[in-house]
Amino acid sequence: MSNENEGAIQPQEILSSDVVALCALFARIIVRCLREKDPHTLKLLSLSSTSEGEISDAA
Known part of the structure; x- marks a missing residue:
């Protein structure tokens, strides 16, 4: 049984600026908590995000 859309590229949804801002806020809160409570995990x-070529957020 094969799916016709299996190899098709799915269009990505564009996120609203409010969703992006909320995600950025969550990320800053998580980074701040990790910095205070578990710097080793941070x-x-x-290290893993820089090895993937992503830019880390220095909140």
Whole structure:
């Protein structure tokens, strides 16, 4: 049984600016909490994100 759309590229939804702002706020809160409570995990996350070519948010 094969799906006809299996290899098709799905269009991406454009997120509203409010959703992007909310996600950025959550990310800053998480980074701040990790910085205070678990800097080792924050360092591991920073290393993995830079190895993937992403820019980390220095909140």
